[in-house]
Amino acid sequence: GDGRVALRYVDEAGRATEAANPNGSAAGIAAITSTSRRIFGLMPHPERVIGHELGESDGCRFFTALADALA
Secondary structure, eight states, X not given: OOSOEEEEOOOTTSOOOSTTOTTOOGGGEEEEEOTTSOOEEEOSOGGXXXXXXXXXXXXXXXXXXXXXXXX
């Protein structure tokens, strides 16, 4: 490939397996970048699990880490 795959669905051992891929994307691809790497496309929707009232904050951790990395 041309190095544009940014994230893959993987199991605990880091293998891109069918069982670890919740949406059946090709090769377990979860995110890609543009050729310039200025655009990041993400298939999962972590914002859907920021339900503090439900005790769910996994998505919040993702966005906090992303903001820290880009700062």
